[in-house]
Structures are given as C-alpha cells and as structure tokens.
Amino acid sequence: MLGSLLGAMLSICCGGQAAQAPVPTPVALTLRQAVGQHMLFAYDGLRPPADLRRRIAGGEAAGVILFARNVRSAGQVRAVTRSLQAIARPAGLRAALIVAVDQEGGPVRRIPGSPQRAAAQAGTVARASADGRAAARTLRAAGVNLDLAPVADVARPGAALEREQRTYGRDAGTVADLTAAFAAGLQRGGVEATAKHYPGFGAATVNTDAAPARIEAALATLRSSDARPFARLVDGGIGAVMFSTAVYPALDERPAAFSARWVGELRGRLGFAGVTMSDDLATPAVKRYGSLGRRAVLAARAGIDLPLFVTSYGAGTQAAAGLLDAVRNRRLDATALRAAARRVLALRARLSD
DSSP, X not given: OHHHHHHHHHHHHSSSGGXXXXXXXXSOOOHHHHHHTTOEEOOSSSSOOHXXXXXXXXXXXXXXXXXXXXXSOHHHHHHHHHHHHTSOOOTTOOSOOEEEEOEEEXXXXXXXXXXXXXXXXXOSHHHHHHHHHHHHHHHHHHTOOEEOOOBOOOOOTTOHHHHTTOOOOSOHHHHHHHHHXXXXXXXXXXXXXXXXXXXXXXXXXXXXXXXXXXXXXXXXXXXXXXXXXXXXHHHTTOSEEEEOOSEETTTEEEEGGGOHHHHHIIIIISOOOSEEEESOSSSGGGGGGOSHHHHHHHHHHHTOSBOOOOSOHHHHHHHHHHHHHHHHTTSSOHHHHHHHHHHHHHXXXXXXX
C-alpha cells in the first residue's frame, strides 16, 4: 500500500510546472510530524546528534542541511547520509529524507569536487549544463539529493553576489538560459535543484548573512527582469524555490521570506506549486523580527514550507518548538501547516536516497 501511495505521489510530482501540485498526505500526521516536515536540521561536527536521529525515527524531520563543518570527505558524508536514510520511520513517512547542500560551483561548494567553475565563469549554456551534471555526480556520490542552486539572481553593478562570483550575469535572458541549463543538468543526474533568491537578490550590495538589505527596485523591474530566470525555472519543473530575506518595498515592507504577497507572486503569477524555503532566518538580516521561534512562525504564515535555521541544531529545534506552540495556541493555521507538509512530502517522494 505504501509503495503504491508513494508511486502515485511520484507520478503526480515529476515532469514540469503543472505536475508539482500538492498531493494528499499518505497517512494522518501527528502535529509534531506535520511540524517536522517544515524542518531541515543543521548540526555541528561530523556526526548527527542522537536527538536528530530520534526526530527522524519519529517522522519529525524532513531532512538535513549540510555545511563544510559536517564534511571531511565525500565518502564520509555518504556514510552519514546512508545511516540517516536507513533510520526506520513511520508508515507514510519513509520517502527519502531531504539532504541539502549549497553546491553552486567555484568558491561555494560544501562537498569536495565539482563543479570547479563559479557561476560567473560559466558563460555558455553548454558549460552551465556541464556544471550541473558535474555537481550531480559529486552530490550523488555523497548521498545528497537537493542542491541549493542555481543562483537565479540578475546582477547589478556593485552587487554583493557578483563580487562573490555567484551570479550568471547582468542580463536576465542570459541568467535564465544558464540557470535553466544548470538545473536541467542537476536533474538529469538525479539531484533536485533550488532556484534562489526569489524575488531576486542581484541588486543588493550587502549579503543578508552579514546585514539587512533593502532593494528599492520598481515592481515592474522585479517582475520583468529579476523574476525572468525564476519563471523559466518554474516552467522547467524545478522542485524548490528559496526566498530572500531582503526587503522589497515595491510590494511589501517585510522581508520576502516573511511576505505572503511575495509568496503569492511566486505561486499565483509564476504558477509555482512546489516547495518554498527561506534563506537562513538566523542571520542579522531578520534579527529584529524576534526569537527564532517567532521568525519560523512569520515565515510559515507567509507560506514558506521550509524555514531554514542553519547556525546550529539548537536553532532548528527552537524554530520547530515555535511552530508547534503557535499551532497549539491557534496563532498558526493547522490546515495551512498540513498543506505545506504535503508539499514537502511530495518533494521527498521524488528524491533519491
């Protein structure tokens, strides 16, 4: 029965924009399990903490996000990911755990190996496609199934991400072509892609990992230029989109990751039906919005399926506790929480372990 349910989920989810519609939850989730589907947990060191393993065994985690602090070699990561995927989980929650990393290329590579080129060095569709395939080989060998790439931001003069060589250029059409090629290369290699940082972070002169950012671009510009690569990736069936924590006052004075208006733009105007996630919510960019738990609630209210808290395992547990408390006290809608859990479960069903 479980196999047929997951097979149905897979057939619904794969193959393009219209195929990403949410599917029914295969079993009735407990509240803790529904909250857990919102969480990709980070941790320190080479071994996942015992409490994380307990959460996974209870179906209370969607997966993990790995950083350089977790990596000694691709083989060591593969041993860890195999052990996590092998943890027995409740019926209906046995689809692959999400194992996510930032493997953009060049200086942003969590797993040793390809792609050696930074996005700024790709230049052609053929090279971007080759980089996506190379990234997939590196990640599959390590047991990683979700790449937090490509960067779909259209750079402006003075852009922080351009200085970091993380953008594909300043022309929206070129960025759309190259990001689509990278994402397709990843997907052909068995790794899902993530478009980031919606609605476009290419005009920011500071990275939100370091400070708050405010992008004063007109809504027409954000829609016609910055959104163009994201629209192309959505049309190509990308599974996840990461939201920026910058503020875009053309539509909302709240950071995009806390903005139902910006989530509505992606889902309504671009037609995206997959998984939304935030950039890290434990950074200076959003510190003024309260505790980690409150930030998780703000993101979930806006329609973010996976609010990320990557500084530590403790940050993730505080966020999960905040979501649980908010639902219990009716400050967060349980129906919306469960709908988001279904989207995450649908993504998990299409991933390889």
